[in-house]
Structure formats: structure tokens, C-alpha cells
Amino acid sequence: DVKVTQSSRYLVKRTGEKVFLECVQDMDHENMFWYRQDPGLGLRLIYFSYDVKMKEKGDIPEGYSVSREKKERFSLILESASTNQTSMYLCASSSRRGLHYNEQFFGPGTRLTVL
Amino acid sequence: QKEVEQNSGPLSVPEGAIASLNCTYSDRVSQSFFWYRQYSGKSPELIMSIYSNGDKEDGRFTAQLNKASQYVSLLIRDSQPSDSATYLCAGYKAAGNKLTFGGGTRVLVKP
Numbered sequence: 711d712v713k714v715t716q717s718s719r720y721l722v723k724r725t726g727e728k729v730f731l732e733c734v735q736d737m738d739h740e741n742m743f744w745y746r747q748d749p750g751l752g753l754r755l756i757y758f759s760y761d762v763k764m765k766e767k768g769d770i771p772e773g774y775s776v777s778r779e780k781k782e783r784f785s786l787i788l789e790s791a792s793t794n795q796t797s798m799y800l801c802a803s804s805s806r807r808g809l810h811y812n813e814q815f816f817g818p819g820t821r822l823t824v825l
Numbered sequence: 826q827k828e829v830e831q832n833s834g835p836l837s838v839p840e841g842a843i844a845s846l847n848c849t850y851s852d853r854v855s856q857s858f859f860w861y862r863q864y865s866g867k868s869p870e871l872i873m874s875i876y877s878n879g880d881k882e883d884g885r886f887t888a889q890l891n892k893a894s895q896y897v898s899l900l901i902r903d904s905q906p907s908d909s910a911t912y913l914c915a916g917y918k919a920a921g922n923k924l925t926f927g928g929g930t931r932v933l934v935k936p
Contacts, residue, residue, distance in 0.1 A: 813871055813874050818868050
């Protein structure tokens with residue numbers, strides 16, 4: 711089974727802090743994604759990556775950056791956390807090969823609260 | 826028009842009945858579609874993927890894709906209280922190489 715893990719289930723940070731959210735997948739997937747999910751707004755794509763050291767902006771990249779130094783790991787960085795970044799953050803991964811082409815598998819999520 | 830649209834619900838279904846969920850999509854979405862189940866406070870879980878016109882069955886779930894009418898549906902047979910969740914429809918956008926999600930349909934299965 712595909713396994714996507716995220717570094718924390720719950721996180722509380724203060725305004726202005728630099729926040730790192732880590733995601734690791736164990737299925738050798740090429741693609742990795744970061745979403746945030748908010749009530750009434752659904753799932754929104756922040757950034758994604760097709761390969762190591764590659765990144766693409768999603769629909770709401772402002773205030774975020776990402777890093778992908780290894781194929782299995784994709785990090786989301788909040789350079790200076792703000793209260794409007796309080797949300798559920800979801801990491802996902804997918805393969806570009808085989809029968810399960812583009813099926814995205816999600817991690818358990820990190821509920822981030824910025825005070 | 827949103828790229829993927831779903832009725833937000835809630836869709837209330839008696840236990841044992843068939844739950845029918847629908848999703849429509851725009852011209853910007855094509856090729857393949859996915860249904861996810863999301864329990865409250867949890868992350869989305871992939872339950873079905875469908876890539877071609879017609880029906881695809883997996884256990885109590887059947888996904889149906891009609892590209893001419895631009896809709897995809899999910900049927901849940903013999904609905905159980907454990908099926909109570911929000912169901913997300915997602916379509917693949919070749920432009921940008923990413924999934925776009927609908928807002929989800931909340932399903933309540935009543936014993």
C-alpha cells in the first residue's frame with residue numbers, strides 16, 4: 711500500500727514564525743503535492759513537484775515555498791506564519807506510470823493553528 | 826463555471842439503500858476522474874478511479890463516466906452508516922498536469 715506520512719498531526723505556531731511541514735512517501739512516486747483545506751473553500755493546491763528540485767506553483771502559492779531535495783520528501787515552508795494560514799495541510803503523491811497513473815494518495819494531514 | 830461541480834448535500838440515505846452522487850465538469854477537465862471519501866477531520870481516501878466511458882464496479886461502489894454529457898457519478902449500494910462522509914470528485918487537467926477537485930457531497934446514511 712502507498713504510504714504518505716506527514717511530520718505532525720497538530721501544530722501550533724505564533725505569528726511571524728517560520729514553519730516547516732514535512733511529507734514523505736514510500737512508493738517511489740514522481741509527483742508530490744501540497745494542499746490546504748478550509749471549510750467552504752475545499753481543497754486548494756499550493757505547490758507541486760514533478761521531480762527532485764522541481765517545483766510548480768499551484769493556485770494559492772503566496773506566503774509559501776517548497777523544497778524537494780530527495781524524491782521521497784517534499785517540504786512546505788511558511789516563511790512568516792500568519793493567522794490566515796491556519797488550516798488543514800494535506801500532502802499527496804502520485805505516479806506518472808502504470809495502471810494507477812495520476813491517482814493521488816494523501817497523507818493524514820497537519821492541522822496548523824497560527825496564533 | 827467551476828471546473829468540477831458537485832451538489833454539497835447533505836444527501837440523506839436510509840441504511841441499505843443506494844446512494845447516488847453526481848459530478849459535472851467543464852471542458853478544461855478531461856481524461857480521468859477520481860472519487861475520494863473523506864471522514865470528518867481525516868484526509869481524503871481514494872475509493873475509485875475511472876478513465877473511460879462506461880461503468881466501473883468495485884465492491885459496493887460503481888463509478889460511471891459519460892464524456893459526451895460531461896458527468897461522472899458514484900453509486901454506493903447497500904449503504905451503511907460507515908459510508909457517512911464527504912465524497913470528493915476530482916478530474917485530471919492535462920493543462921497543468923494536476924487534479925482539480927469539486928467541493929464535495931456530504932452523505933448521511935441513517936440506520
